[in-house]
Amino acid sequence: MHSAPSLASVPFLRAVGRGLPPHYAQQEQLIGSLRALWAQKHFNLERLEDLHRAVSVSGRFLALPLEEYPALATFQQRNDAWIRCAAELGEKVVAQALEKAGLAPQDIDHIFFVTVTGLATPSIEARLANQLGFRSDIKRTPIFGLGCVAGAAGLARAADYLRAFPGHTAVVLSVELCSLTLQREDLSIPNIIASGLFGDGAACVVLQGAEAGPRRPxxxxxxxxxxxxxxxxxxxxxxxxxxxxxxxxxxxxxxxxxxxxxxxxxxxxxxxxxxxxxxxxxxxxxxxxxxxxxxxxxxxxxxxxxxxxxxxxxxxxxxxxxxxxxxxxxxxxxxxxxxxxxxxxxxxxxxxxxxxxxxxx
The missing domain is CATH 3.40.47.10 (Thiolase/Chalcone synthase)
Known part of the structure; x- marks a missing residue:
């Protein structure tokens, strides 16, 4: 049994920024693109279409225009596109979230970056430090591999940090470009469901410790x-x-x-x-x-x-x-x-x- 914390030490959730890439495709368009691909392999196309429609998704935003995906033949090509697009979208949502919170990039003490759809070293938040002008003493915690749970987990870990540093400001940045992970050769049911369900987007949460910033609701x-x-x-x-x-x-x-x-x-x-x-x-x-x-x-x-x-x-x-x-x-x-x-x-x-x-x- 855990005792409830005193509200005096509890961090504030100041703002959430959200961003979607500029390219959009309706679900029927995506089904059409995949149908053409999988028809080459004599796949059960009706089953594919049923699985896609069953996920209740009307359309998705994509990191790249639909016509550019076929040219991405290797993991490196897809991952290079991921790094470029993740840095662009990440910059936008961090700037948006900070503006909503009335803060500047220099106010951030710690950035938590979560993703499961691409690899980069230095990680994306390091690239944003250059693009947005974070302080040189910013703390960075890139987290890979938590998948769908990472938005909530990142929020929790940032709040944990702010209990220890109640005068600080932390941000959690999530960038997921699921379309760039598609395995075109994989005809398994899980991959076909995933190709119908997952979309691209980014979000950023700004949190402040109990002693940081003005006392606003x-x-x-x-x-x-x-x-x-x-x-x-x-x-x-x-x-x-x-x-x-x-x-x-x-x-x-x-x-x-x-x-x-x-x-x-x-x-x-x-x-x-x-x-x-x-x-x-x-x-x-x-x-x-x-x-x-x-x-x-x-x-x-x-x-x-x-x-x-x-x-x-x-x-x-x-x-x-x-x-x-x-x-x-x-x-x-x-x-x-x-x-x-x-x-x-x-x-x-x-x-x-x-x-x-x-x-x-």
């Missing part, structure tokens, strides 16, 4: 909890192959969510003398229709409780770690939250694991 990151499920490595992740990232995606994901989420959430809330009935805002990662249904059923949520997650899934697809931050940003900017409201941010990802974050307006 902002939600606080009260607490977080990480839950690791043993022996579930093959539920979700990548196999790193010669052509890049080959998706591992088990059909058991929704069942795992349904089995665990209620007990995990109830235990987390009980540690803070709360119950599900006390939570007004549920901010769920847009894992896919079956995952969102598992959240609703497992937590016995009232109708419409995760409507923003459903809408985000339909409009832009699953943006991996950026998804839950998109929904968080939309919640913050809506007129819905009132002073005193409680919220829970929840996401799951490779490990297999979940991350829960408790907010108080």
């Amino acid at each position: 902002s939600p606080r990151v009260v607490a977080s909890r990480s839950v690791f499920y043993p022996d579930t490595e093959r539920i979700m992740g990548w196999d790193i192959v010669d052509t890049g990232f080959k998706v591992v995606l088990s059909a058991k994901v929704p069942q795992l969510v349904k089995e665990h989420i209620r007990g995990d959430v109830d235990s987390f809330l009980a540690a803070h003398r709360l119950s599900r009935a006390d939570i007004r805002h549920w901010i769920a990662h847009t894992g896919g229709p079956k995952v969102l249904q598992a959240f609703e059923e497992g937590l016995e949520l009232p109708e419409g409780a995760i409507a923003r997650s459903w809408a985000s899934l339909k409009e832009v697809g699953n943006l991996s770690s950026a998804s839950v931050l998109f929904v968080l940003g939309e919640t913050l900017e809506s007129q819905a939250p009132r002073e005193g409201d409680w919220g829970v941010v929840m996401a799951m990802g490779p490990g297999f694991c979940s991350e829960l974050v408790l907010l108080r307006w």
Whole structure:
């Protein structure tokens, strides 16, 4: 049992920036492109189309124009495109989030960068230090490999840091360009589902410690909890192959969510003398229709409780770690939250694991 922290030490969540690449394709366009590719291999095209339509996504934003993807034949070509596009999109969302928070790049003490869709050393936040003019004493924590859970986990780790440094400002940047990981030779059902579900996007969260900045109304990151499920490595992740990232995606994901989420959430809330009935805002990662249904059923949520997650899934697809931050940003900017409201941010990802974050307006 954990005791509830004193609000005097709890960090503030100041702003969320969100960005999508400039190229958009409707789902039917994407199906058409993939149909032409997979028809060469005598694939069951009707099955492909059914799987794509079942993910409830109407279209996605892409790092590159659709016609440029066929020329990316190697992992290096795709990863080079990822580095270029991630730095461009990352710069935009960090600048946007800082502007919303009334801060400048020089105000950042620590940047956490999360991704699972590309590799870069120096990492993307180091490139942004040059592009945006961060201070030379900025602390950098690049995190690779947490996948869809990384938006919530990054938020939690930044809040942990700000409890130790209450006068500091931290940002969490997520950039996911899922379209640049597509394995064209992989005709497995998981890859075909992934090619229909995942989209490209970036988000940035600005947080400040309890002693930083002016006292203006902002939600606080009260607490977080990480839950690791043993022996579930093959539920979700990548196999790193010669052509890049080959998706591992088990059909058991929704069942795992349904089995665990209620007990995990109830235990987390009980540690803070709360119950599900006390939570007004549920901010769920847009894992896919079956995952969102598992959240609703497992937590016995009232109708419409995760409507923003459903809408985000339909409009832009699953943006991996950026998804839950998109929904968080939309919640913050809506007129819905009132002073005193409680919220829970929840996401799951490779490990297999979940991350829960408790907010108080």
